[in-house]
Amino acid sequence: MLYERIQSPPSLSKFIDCFWVIESDDTTVHQQKIIPDGFPEIIFHYGDPYRINISGEWSAQSNQLLAGQIRNHFLLENTGRSGMIGIKFRPQGITTLFGTNMEPLTDDVVELETTLPGQFDPVSSMLLGKDHFSKKITALSSFLEDSVNSKETSDQLIDKVLQLIFTRNGVLSVSEIVDQLDVSERKLERSFKKFIGLSPKFYCRIIRFNYIFKLIKEQKLSWSELAYLSGYYDQSHFIKNFQEFTGEDPSKYFFEEETMANFFLNRPVEK
Missing domain, CATH: 1.10.10.60 (Homeodomain-like)
Structure with a gap:
């Protein structure tokens, strides 16, 4: 299993803690525990789908996700090979950039489109494609840098x-x-x-x-x-x-x- 953390560029450090990548060609099913760390995330799955158990029942995840703050651990399970890229935001980063009210997203991992419809359309196809993750990080960084403007909701x-x-x-x-x-x-x-x-x-x-x-x-x-x-x-x-x-x-x-x-x-x- 490849675990890699990539530092965000200085222009995004106010909003983003880091980018991360997880990859594995192992198709053996493994359960993973996710534990609260205080940072919300947006995640793109370009490998096989994952399943999630956050409220006592297993369900399939979509390939574009927004994860709010969690107060307890939950479980993830791969269904095949793993390939995912994540944006780990600063605790206030999603609201600052997109104006999202984070309270309804607490203890939940939702489809990205339900909360930020169309927001990542310019890069989603590339992020879900077969390019090396380094190219995806570069494209994602450029896209987010272009998204940062005077409309940010800072506090x-x-x-x-x-x-x-x-x-x-x-x-x-x-x-x-x-x-x-x-x-x-x-x-x-x-x-x-x-x-x-x-x-x-x-x-x-x-x-x-x-x-x-x-x-x-x-x-x-x-x-x-x-x-x-x-x-x-x-x-x-x-x-x-x-x-x-x-x-x-x-x-x-x-x-x-x-x-x-x-x-x-x-x-x-x-x-």
Whole structure:
């Protein structure tokens, strides 16, 4: 299985975290767990279709998808060879670029056309075709650069809140955000749900959970040390939170295994 992350050009870095590619010629059916990472995505499948189980039942996915924020893990399953290219947006990136209200997309992966009809028509055929993924990334980058214009729906409050959350690795309360940014809690909640799709409190939980993977990647720690450094009250609280997001005990989780979940959660260190 090929997992590759491609940095977005500087002109798009305000909206897009990265592009990614997953490819495999193995037609053996494998189930993959997808775990919350705090970043919405647009995905194009140019391989065989995938199936998804996000609410207890399996269903076929379309080949062009928009994935909103998720609050729990879900399952994917290939039906043949894998070939997909994804745009991992900044948390507020889809709303900023396209004006989309993200709240109705929470805990859902929908057909791209239902939310952004016709938006990617100029490049969709090429993205779903047989060209090498490097050409697809180049074409997608150029298309998105042309799409960026003065109509973007930016929100300085959301930008400041997200900067604070990531600087603190999610270890802060809503009251701290309200006090530091001098904003009402009601305004914060309303804006956050539109741009992100979640409450700021729950989003902080996701980012704090993500920080666990960064710490494990950088240094060898005991579970109690890991719980303390990632801002949990105690080890039992840490284990409970880990289980809520992954469905697994951290001691039984394969952090080094090559999976989609680990590929997305093991983010490169930003310089």
